Amino acid sequence: MTNNGALSGLVVLDLTRVLAGPYCTMLFADMGANIIKIEEPEKGDDTRQYAPIYNGESVYFININRNKRGITLNLKNDKAKALFLDMVKKADIVVENYRPGTMEKLGLGYEQLKEVNPGIIYASISGFGHTGRYKDRPGYDIIAQAMSGLMSTTGWPGGEPTRTGTALSDVLGGLSAAIGILSAVYHRRENGVGQKIDVALVDATVSALEIINMIYLVEGRIPRRIGNRYEANYPYDTFHAMDGVVVIGAANEKLWKLLCEAMERSDLSEDPRFDNVRNRVAHHEILKEIVEEWTKTKKVEWLVETLLAKGVPAAPIYDIAQVVNDPHISKDREMFVELEHPVAGQLRVTGNHIKFSGTPTSVRTPSPLLGQHNEEVFSQWMGLSKARIEELRASGAI
Amino acid sequence: MTNNGALSGLVVLDLTRVLAGPYCTMLFADMGANIIKIEEPEKGDDTRQYAPIYNGESVYFININRNKRGITLNLKNDKAKALFLDMVKKADIVVENYRPGTMEKLGLGYEQLKEVNPGIIYASISGFGHTGRYKDRPGYDIIAQAMSGLMSTTGWPGGEPTRTGTALSDVLGGLSAAIGILSAVYHRRENGVGQKIDVALVDATVSALEIINMIYLVEGRIPRRIGNRYEANYPYDTFHAMDGVVVIGAANEKLWKLLCEAMERSDLSEDPRFDNVRNRVAHHEILKEIVEEWTKTKKVEWLVETLLAKGVPAAPIYDIAQVVNDPHISKDREMFVELEHPVAGQLRVTGNHIKFSGTPTSVRTPSPLLGQHNEEVFSQWMGLSKARIEELRASGAI
Numbered sequence: 001m002t003n004n005g006a007l008s009g010l011v012v013l014d015l016t017r018v019l020a021g022p023y024c025t026m027l028f029a030d031m032g033a034n035i036i037k038i039e040e041p042e043k044g045d046d047t048r049q050y051a052p053i054y055n056g057e058s059v060y061f062i063n064i065n066r067n068k069r070g071i072t073l074n075l076k077n078d079k080a081k082a083l084f085l086d087m088v089k090k091a092d093i094v095v096e097n098y099r100p101g102t103m104e105k106l107g108l109g110y111e112q113l114k115e116v117n118p119g120i121i122y123a124s125i126s127g128f129g130h131t132g133r134y135k136d137r138p139g140y141d142i143i144a145q146a147m148s149g150l151m152s153t154t155g156w157p158g159g160e161p162t163r164t165g166t167a168l169s170d171v172l173g174g175l176s177a178a179i180g181i182l183s184a185v186y187h188r189r190e191n192g193v194g195q196k197i198d199v200a201l202v203d204a205t206v207s208a209l210e211i212i213n214m215i216y217l218v219e220g221r222i223p224r225r226i227g228n229r230y231e232a233n234y235p236y237d238t239f240h241a242m243d244g245v246v247v248i249g250a251a252n253e254k255l256w257k258l259l260c261e262a263m264e265r266s267d268l269s270e271d272p273r274f275d276n277v278r279n280r281v282a283h284h285e286i287l288k289e290i291v292e293e294w295t296k297t298k299k300v301e302w303l304v305e306t307l308l309a310k311g312v313p314a315a316p317i318y319d320i321a322q323v324v325n326d327p328h329i330s331k332d333r334e335m336f337v338e339l340e341h342p343v344a345g346q347l348r349v350t351g352n353h354i355k356f357s358g359t360p361t362s363v364r365t366p367s368p369l370l371g372q373h374n375e376e377v378f379s380q381w382m383g384l385s386k387a388r389i390e391e392l393r394a395s396g397a398i
Numbered sequence: 399m400t401n402n403g404a405l406s407g408l409v410v411l412d413l414t415r416v417l418a419g420p421y422c423t424m425l426f427a428d429m430g431a432n433i434i435k436i437e438e439p440e441k442g443d444d445t446r447q448y449a450p451i452y453n454g455e456s457v458y459f460i461n462i463n464r465n466k467r468g469i470t471l472n473l474k475n476d477k478a479k480a481l482f483l484d485m486v487k488k489a490d491i492v493v494e495n496y497r498p499g500t501m502e503k504l505g506l507g508y509e510q511l512k513e514v515n516p517g518i519i520y521a522s523i524s525g526f527g528h529t530g531r532y533k534d535r536p537g538y539d540i541i542a543q544a545m546s547g548l549m550s551t552t553g554w555p556g557g558e559p560t561r562t563g564t565a566l567s568d569v570l571g572g573l574s575a576a577i578g579i580l581s582a583v584y585h586r587r588e589n590g591v592g593q594k595i596d597v598a599l600v601d602a603t604v605s606a607l608e609i610i611n612m613i614y615l616v617e618g619r620i621p622r623r624i625g626n627r628y629e630a631n632y633p634y635d636t637f638h639a640m641d642g643v644v645v646i647g648a649a650n651e652k653l654w655k656l657l658c659e660a661m662e663r664s665d666l667s668e669d670p671r672f673d674n675v676r677n678r679v680a681h682h683e684i685l686k687e688i689v690e691e692w693t694k695t696k697k698v699e700w701l702v703e704t705l706l707a708k709g710v711p712a713a714p715i716y717d718i719a720q721v722v723n724d725p726h727i728s729k730d731r732e733m734f735v736e737l738e739h740p741v742a743g744q745l746r747v748t749g750n751h752i753k754f755s756g757t758p759t760s761v762r763t764p765s766p767l768l769g770q771h772n773e774e775v776f777s778q779w780m781g782l783s784k785a786r787i788e789e790l791r792a793s794g795a796i
Contacts, residue, residue, distance in 0.1 A: 001778070006581040006582055006584060006585035007581055007584060007585070010584070018649075019608065022610070027716065029582050036465060039420055040764075042731065044590075046650050047630075049674065049675055049676070049677075050609075050630040050631065050677055051612050051613075051630055051679060052609070052612055052616050052617055052629075053676070054616040054617075056732055059440060059612045059616050060546050060608075060609050060612060060630055063609070063611075063612050064608060064610060068757065073466075074474070079465070091521050097655045106465060110755070112594050127711070128726065128731075129731055130753075131730060131731070131753075132726045132730025132731050133725065133730055134726040137699050137706060137711075138647075138653075138709065138710070138711040139711060140458070140634070140647040140649055140705075140711050141624070141628075142628065142635075142645050142647050142713075143645060143711050143712075143713045144705075145645075145715065146636075146645040146713040146715045146716065147713045147714070147715075147716050147724075147727075148716070148721060149716050149717060149718045149720070150562070150563055151563075151626075151636075151645075151715050152563075152715055152717045152718065153529060153563030153564065153718065154552065154560065154561075154563035154718060155553065155554075155560060155563075156553075156557070156558070159557075160399075160554070160625070160626070160643070161626075161636070161643060161715045162552065162554070162560060162625070162626065163547075163552075163625070163626040163627075163636070164548070164552050164562045164566070165550075165551030165552035165553075165607075165610065165621075165623065165624075166548065166551070166606055166607045166608060166609075167565065167608065167628070168550045168562070168606065171570070171605075171606040171608070172569070172570075172573070173773075174572065174575040175570070175577065175592050176573065176751060176752050177752075178577045179425060179573065179576045179577055179752060180752040180753075180754065182520075182580035182581060182583075182584060183404040183405055183429050183580060183752075183754075183757075184404055184588070184754065184757070185578065185580075185584055186404060186405060186408070186583055187404035187405070187494050187756070187757050189587065193756065194756075194757075195754055195756030195757065196754075196755040197753065197754055197755075198754075198755070199751065199752060199753070200731065200751070200753075201729075202727060203733055203751035203753075204478075204751050206721060206727060206748065206751065207569075207748055207749075207750070207751040208566065208569040209563075209564045209718070209735070209748070210417065210421070210458075210461060210462060210564060210565065210566055210569070210748065211448075211450070211458050211461070211564075211565075211566055212452055212460060212563065212718060213461075213468065213718060213721070213722065213734070213748050214457045214461050214747070214748070215449075215718070216718040216719055216722055217457070217722060217734065217745065217746045218450050218452040218454075218745055219450050222418065222717050222719045223563075224516075224716050224717075225563065226610055227489070227558070227560070228540070228549075228558070228559075228560065228561040229561075229568040230539075230540065230561075230565070231449065232445075232448040232449055232458055233448065236538070236540055237411065237540075237559070238544075238549075238558070238559070238663070239550070244527040245558070247540050247541060247543075247544040247549075247561060249536075249538040249539075249540050249541055251416075251444070251538055252444050255536075260597070275532065276451055277447055277448065279450075279453070281449060284585065287467075295794050306621065308536075309536060309542055311536065313525070313535075313537075313538050313541050314541070315540075315541045315544040315545045316544065316545070317549050317559045318544065318545050318546070318547050318550060319547060319550040319612055319620050320550065320551065320607075320610060320611060320613070320614040320621050321545045321620045321621050323545070323546060323547040323604060323607075323617060324546070324611065324614055325613070326545075326573065327603060328526065328530045328531045328532040329545075329600060330534075331530075332529060332530025332531055333526075333527055333529070333598065333600075333601050335528050335601055335605070336611070336615065342613070347615065347616055348615045349612070350604065350605055350607070350608065350611050350612070351616070352605070353526065353574060353597065353598070353601035353602050353604065353605040354574050354575075354577060354578040354595065354598070355528075355529075355578075355596040355598075355783065356578065356581075356582065356593055356594070356595055356596075357508070357593045357594040357595075357596070357599075358582075358585070358591065358592075358593030358594075359581075359582070359585055359593065363733070373563045373615040377581055381589075
């Protein structure tokens with residue numbers, strides 16, 4: 001498949017492992033950037049061992065490393081370091097998610113890299129960031145979900161603090177690093193000077209908590225776990241139906257009135273307890289009872305169809321099979337796409353979710369085997385001779 | 399405060415309301431872009447009415463609309479439409495999160511806008527996207543959390559499907575639109591041609607589900623709610639302590655061995671049930687019991703300190719007060735910053751989480767009052783006379 005992506009031409013040296021960094025560079029790869037994934041010889045990215053496994057290969061790894069080329073470099077080896085610095089001279093972007101200080105210890109921190117290429121844009125993703133008193137703490141997604149306040153506000157009154165069902169802080173960190181990098185690329189057009197972007201998983205998740213932080217900042221009230229409702233709006237919640245659970249989001253005056261009509265309860269839209277959004281939030285308990293009196297006598301499918309016909313946002317709660325088999329999500333929006341992997345074989349991965357009219361994203365190549373593109377990158381791109389590559393291999397540099 | 403942001407110079411016409419769109423343009427605004435927020439006269443953005451309220455003003459609105467200028471335009475009015483098209487000629491980017499079709503009905507869809515400015519980059523954020531069979535369905539965050547599969551995988555075995563404690567799909571949509579826009583800006587440098595970016599909240603959340611989708615795609619197993627553990631790794635979970643809950647993320651071989659040392663259970667690192675990551679996931683139930691035997695006899699603070707001293711990722715679960723008052727998050731990382739609002743007065747908002755070495759983000763100005771910058775934008779930027787502005791006002795266009 002040809003690469004007509006928006007970022008074709010950008011060269012990224014990708015030192016990232018696990019999820020946050022690879023998710024960031026996956027987005028770039030899908031948009032056509034030239035991603036050179038650099039892994040430790042023999043061992044490689046930790047996620048090469050992670051479930052789920054398919055025909056002996058990790059599809060955790062395959063999914064988020066498609067469209068990248070893979071090389072190996074032992075960055076503790078001096079020959080590998082020198083080669084890496086030569087690569088930095090020809091690259092636009094370096095991305096890494098090592099623990100802060102690791103690259104500096106290797107002599108490959110931003111201060112070192114910008115000496116060989118002042119235009120380089122260097123992005124770090126870490127648990128707590130490269131500054132501040134916790135910078136040396138190790139950070140994974142679950143650590144950031146815990147310390148950002150997200151887990152304390154997800155779940156049910158009286159229940160346990162709850163981790164979101166996906167590695168959300170990693171994804172937020174990866175998306176945020178992508179924004180920082182692309183903004184620095186934009187800025188660089190003026191004077192050719194790069195910079196360092198420092199994204200912490202904790203910070204990215206704190207930012208995502210938007211209104212939740214604001215409640216404490218202005219009211220002094222600590223937001224707690226409140227189930228599925230939202231602090232800013234009501235009725236905007238899950239409601240029990242005859243055969244399951246339905247989501248209704250009547251998030252403004254017009255939608256509230258339409259919901260009252262759908263329930264054949266026009267009296268409610270005149271009720272002073274519910275006459276504006278703040279009053280509906282204040283009376284959410286009784287309002288939930290009222291809406292559930294109606295939903296409990298109906299089936300989810302009927303409720304969703306009836307409410308959508310009225311123009312009221314409503315949805316079933318899909319399990320993953322329903323998501324994957326939904327024709328809108330899977331087919332119309334191309335959120336699951338075919339990929340042929342040299343070892344795992346034919347499988348489907350998650351498609352790119354950013355849809356461009358002029359420069360469509362694409363899944364063109366499978367994730368690399370460990371060191372698969374050593375020859376290609378070192379000889380074709382870096383101009384090393386076969387003998388030189390062999391020497392690097394023999395010395396343990398690659 | 400001066401604006402040295404990476405995006406200074408970029409002009410954004412911001413038609414967005416509520417959260418997903420305003421969060422996207424907030425990031426741009428913090429990075430120095432010139433954001434002109436366009437609201438409906440008299441009514442304005444729905445979130446101007448949303449809690450929490452402080453001195454009569456919505457801090458929901460204040461937080462995510464800082465650094466933007468605000469004007470009013472009634473886009474159903476022909477004079478306002480003509481003025482908007484004149485503004486498009488001078489802008490780089492248009493962002494909107496109306497229901498799909500709304501801009502086309504107004505005669506202001508991408509096809510129309512590119513006729514007056516072929517370089518315009520037009521980004522849409524919607525529940526289900528601008529293509530596909532569900533495109534006309536209304537979409538809010540909770541709808542996307544439900545239909546992406548996220549709610550079905552968040553929460554506890556036997557418990558209810560659970561909404562994440564923040565409007566996560568909105569945030570993912572906003573971040574993803576920002577990436578699409580900046581990539582299109584990069585691409586435009588070549589030939590000056592813009593394009594349309596179409597981001598759906600459902601798609602953005604499906605993408606964020608990474609490994610969760612892959613489990614179904616390759617194993618045919620439907621991932622369910624599994625509490626706080628992770629499908630790909632163990633021990634990586636919450637554990638009960640004497641006085642609360644602690645998070646431990648021993649996510650690779652080295653960290654697993656260090657955890658065994660911390661627990662004074664070196665025997666475990668030799669145990670074949672736990673000798674690689676997949677075996678540890680398979681035996682997560684017994685492993686949780688073993689780790690909890692140890693954590694239950696200790697206090698959270700002691701556990702976190704001891705594990706961090708060993709190099710094992712560990713954390714307490716912060717409530718929002720602890721987040722806001724944490725010196726690393728609040729002070730070192732500047733995640734809460736002061737803002738002076740003309741009506742609400744002095745307050746703190748959430749800082750920007752993308753840290754740049756060369757072009758720092760800043761919170762320079764408060765959110766606009768409704769139509770606050772009409773004169774400034776229409777006269778200074780668009781060159782309209784006072785009489786013309788008065789005429790627009792009299793006709794209900796602004």
